């Protein structure tokens with residue numbers, strides 16, 4: 001992304017934001033509430049118009065694509081939104097098969113086989129497939145939404161606050177699942193999150209958004225060393241200390257973050 005400007009009326013939310021996400025990395029994206037994290041995600045996906053700037057995905061400028069090129073590209077990314085994770089009136093099967101119907105021309109039998117594979121991939125039992133979202137726990141809904149995001153075997157996953165609303169154990173398990181899937185499928189993951197544990201345990205790099213721009217980007221050590229007021233307050237604040245952040249916990253420059261240890 002280069003020099004992205006997004007405004008709603010008089011209010012400019014993104015003020016010339018630039019960021020590179022590398023293939024195969026898990027990039028965590030943090031910033032103050034209302035700062036524009038979801039807006040950036042939606043801008044990348046083409047759901048929010050930008051005033052200026054360029055977004056390139058797989059080396060292609062998204063503004064220059066024909067309708068069919070755009071559809072081809074959309075099959076190469078999967079998205080898990082913070083809200084409305086699933087269509088409530090559709091069963092789990094219908095939810096997961098939704099992108100397949102939209103983009104692929106394959107038989108019902110094959111779609112059913114893929115659905116079972118995806119459900120198993122996210123750690124759920126196949127009997128979940130016949131259920132409605134209202135019959136599932138919050139953690140199961142997130143997993144089904146992840147299965148749907150994986151339906152087309154994407155190369156990039158966009159996750160908007162995937163662990164919000166989960167208890168710490170559920171969130172930790174979901175983080176582990178994302179790290180495992182990233183490793184086994186070689187995914188690139190762009191993850192908006194407020195979850196300090198997620199940032200610590202699964203992200204290779206973190207980008208911090210403040211004042212409409214990326215003000216710090218790098219591994220957790222870079223965040224801990226940042227002199228930017230918001231970044232410093234976030235990564236050295238009370239919540240950060242409670243989550244075990246900081247040099248005392250071995251996550252400082254001499255330490256190394258959790259994901260490396262987990263690899």
Ligand SMILES: Nc1ncnc2c1ncn2[C@@H]1O[C@H](COP(=O)(O)OP(=O)(O)OP(=O)(O)O)[C@@H](O)[C@H]1O
Pocket residue numbers: 008013031032033034035036037038039040
């Ligand atoms: N379609 C829209 N029309 C007008 N304003 C919008 C629109 N979408 C987002 N905004 C505004 O843009 C700002 C950034 O919103 P965004 O949802 O990106 O924040 P966020 O960083 O994701 O916050 P949170 O962490 O609370 O989810 C907010 O002030 C929001 O009200």
